[in-house]
Amino acid sequence: MRRHSYLLVNLGLALAAAIFFLASIYVGRGGELLLAKLHATDGTDRALAWLILEEVRLPRALLGLLVGATLGLTGAALQGLLRNPLAEPGLIGASSGAALGAVLVFYFGLASGTAMLVPFGGVAGALVALGILYLLAGRDPSITTLVLAGVAISAFTSALTSLALSLAASPYAIYEIIFWLLGSFTDRSMDQVRFAAPFMLLGAVLVASTGRGLDALTLGEDTAATLGFNQPSLKARAVLGTGLAVGAAVSVTGVIGFVGLVVPHLVRPLVGHQPGRLLLPSALAGAALLLAADLLVRLPTGGPEPKLGVVTSLIGAPFFLWLILRTRREAP
Amino acid sequence: MKLRVENLRASLGGARVLRGPSFEVEGPSFIGLVGPNGAGKTTLVRAIAGLIPFEGDISLGGISVDAIEARARARKIAYLAQGAESHWPLTAERLVALGRLPHLEPFRAPQPADEEAIEHAMELADVAQFRHRDVLTLSGGERARVLLARALAVEANLLLVDEPVSSLDPYHQLGVMDVLRAYVDRGRMVIAVLHDLSLAARFCDRLILLDEGVIHADGSPAQVLTPETLRAVYRVEAQIGGEGRSFFVQPMKRVE
Numbered sequence: 001m002r003r004h005s006y007l008l009v010n011l012g013l014a015l016a017a018a019i020f021f022l023a024s025i026y027v028g029r030g031g032e033l034l035l036a037k038l039h040a041t042d043g044t045d046r047a048l049a050w051l052i053l054e055e056v057r058l059p060r061a062l063l064g065l066l067v068g069a070t071l072g073l074t075g076a077a078l079q080g081l082l083r084n085p086l087a088e089p090g091l092i093g094a095s096s097g098a099a100l101g102a103v104l105v106f107y108f109g110l111a112s113g114t115a116m117l118v119p120f121g122g123v124a125g126a127l128v129a130l131g132i133l134y135l136l137a138g139r140d141p142s143i144t145t146l147v148l149a150g151v152a153i154s155a156f157t158s159a160l161t162s163l164a165l166s167l168a169a170s171p172y173a174i175y176e177i178i179f180w181l182l183g184s185f186t187d188r189s190m191d192q193v194r195f196a197a198p199f200m201l202l203g204a205v206l207v208a209s210t211g212r213g214l215d216a217l218t219l220g221e222d223t224a225a226t227l228g229f230n231q232p233s234l235k236a237r238a239v240l241g242t243g244l245a246v247g248a249a250v251s252v253t254g255v256i257g258f259v260g261l262v263v264p265h266l267v268r269p270l271v272g273h274q275p276g277r278l279l280l281p282s283a284l285a286g287a288a289l290l291l292a293a294d295l296l297v298r299l300p301t302g303g304p305e306p307k308l309g310v311v312t313s314l315i316g317a318p319f320f321l322w323l324i325l326r327t328r329r330e331a332p
Numbered sequence: 333m334k335l336r337v338e339n340l341r342a343s344l345g346g347a348r349v350l351r352g353p354s355f356e357v358e359g360p361s362f363i364g365l366v367g368p369n370g371a372g373k374t375t376l377v378r379a380i381a382g383l384i385p386f387e388g389d390i391s392l393g394g395i396s397v398d399a400i401e402a403r404a405r406a407r408k409i410a411y412l413a414q415g416a417e418s419h420w421p422l423t424a425e426r427l428v429a430l431g432r433l434p435h436l437e438p439f440r441a442p443q444p445a446d447e448e449a450i451e452h453a454m455e456l457a458d459v460a461q462f463r464h465r466d467v468l469t470l471s472g473g474e475r476a477r478v479l480l481a482r483a484l485a486v487e488a489n490l491l492l493v494d495e496p497v498s499s500l501d502p503y504h505q506l507g508v509m510d511v512l513r514a515y516v517d518r519g520r521m522v523i524a525v526l527h528d529l530s531l532a533a534r535f536c537d538r539l540i541l542l543d544e545g546v547i548h549a550d551g552s553p554a555q556v557l558t559p560e561t562l563r564a565v566y567r568v569e570a571q572i573g574g575e576g577r578s579f580f581v582q583p584m585k586r587v588e
Contacts, residue, residue, distance in 0.1 A: 083419040216433050218420050219482070222413050226381050227486075228406030228434040273420035 072286020101125020122251020183309020203245025258316020
């Protein structure tokens with residue numbers, strides 16, 4: 001009976017993600033629909049509509065799907081690994097490393113030449129951050145060491161990002177950096193999606209492989225070890241997978257906050273608290289949520305489009321507060 | 333199946349905790365591991381469970397435990413840690429089901445044998461009525477039994493339990509000891525670290541008294557728990573009386 005309900009929840013979330021994905025392709029600024037124009041009698045109109053579909057809407061929708069799924073999946077995995085409901089994918093420092101890498105590309109004025117250098121710099125930054133994490137934490141780190149090292153890396157890379165901002169030569173570079181950091185899916189090319197997708201998929205596979213190990217961790221590291229799960233390998237897969245996937249996501253879209261933190265909490269009432277069982281529905285819910293949020297930001301007709309990362313944080317932060325209050329009530 | 337521990341040496345933080353105890357256990361047996369604080373009981377159990385590095389040899393059925401692949405070993409040796417807890421509010425049934433993890437094939441759902449083992453374990457530990465309850469809302473005694481059922485569900489030939497009754501009231505202490513006894517009576521081996529000597533004497537087939545990392549006495553409860561050993565190892569004067577299921581040890585005062 002309950003196995004059926006787990007399946008139903010996943011099917012429902014997949015359906016929601018699919019609907020928002022299609023909507024993301026066909027719905028434009030101010031809710032304008034592309035559908036009619038795709039079958040327009042005027043050849044130029046039709047060609048233009050297809051061009052928009054392929055070059056603008058499709059990469060945007062794909063990013064919503066991939067990045068949303070990445071954030072939901074890795075958020076659930078890290079909360080399971082750290083056995084802490086307040087963990088989020090940025091905690092291990094890979095996403096701030098990715099942000100720094102991308103910002104440096106803007107800083108040196110390379111972004112205008114080749115747009116591809118931004119995600120490239122981002123992924124390189126994420127990999128460097130992961131390398132430093134490995135050096136700091138060692139082969140078999142405790143959870144505390146892992147979190148402390150991640151926090152240190154995040155703090156340092158954020159400081160360097162601020163330094164790059166304050167030293168930027170031209171106001172245009174500052175403008176570019178700030179807007180990029182706010183996080184958005186607009187004006188991203190298919191090439192960028194093609195570059196980042198393999199990293200996200202590889203990361204997702206690594207993270208997905210930890211499901212049963214995360215279940216075992218419910219009983220603590222010692223018990224998980226006596227259930228046959230090699231702890232260093234489990235941690236390495238969860239951390240490396242999260243770093244690769246989130247680093248690649250940030251390299252293309254900038255920082256999109258709170259989704260990885262919030263989504264597992266939204267899913268728990270539906271499928272329970274078992275960490276391994278949270279992974280799939282969290283990925284699906286993350287995709288649905290981020291695609292929906294990206295639809296929301298393009299609905300206003302006048303003025304500049306609100307940045308997606310700003311909107312997710314605007315919605316996510318109050319939810320986070322509510323979570324803290326509820327946790328405090330439950331454990332006085 | 334035979335468990336053989338030979339000249340076991342292990343250190344914690346530079347201090348040598350185990351100084352070469354050796355013993356053998358064969359067939360279904362309930363072994364009580366007793367001894368004062370710091371004697372090395374937990375370290376011994378953790379070494380057998382594969383949680384700490386050691387020198388010397390531990391073998392199960394003639395095969396050194398280091399040579400057994402992790403999952404296979406997890407099916408042979410189950411471990412219930414001291415003060416075990418659940419980090420997430422799982423239902424009791426889902427928590428007990430975690431004991432089947434070493435038996436699950438990758439990408440395969442649990443098989444009927446797994447469901448059976450879970451039911452068996454819940455029945456044995458008398459927790460089936462909590463099946464759908466969140467374990468974090470259960471009382472300490474109820475939760476201890478659910479966590480014990482998790483370890484039973486592994487259906488390992490050797491079950492290691494570290495102070496399973498120390499935080500429980502007398503009713504629940506007897507309940508847990510009954511469950512362990514029943515597990516042994518189904519043909520398995522249990523090694524339990526125990527502080528309550530009366531409980532240990534009443535339920536165990538054999539006691540191993542550890543002191544400062546070596547075995548001070550090894551035998552039937554009446555052989556091990558004598559006024560002399562209690563004075564030498566525990567540094568207490570004690571009244572000892574009764575026999576079999578009514579055996580008791582009552583520490584009276586410290587030896588100066």
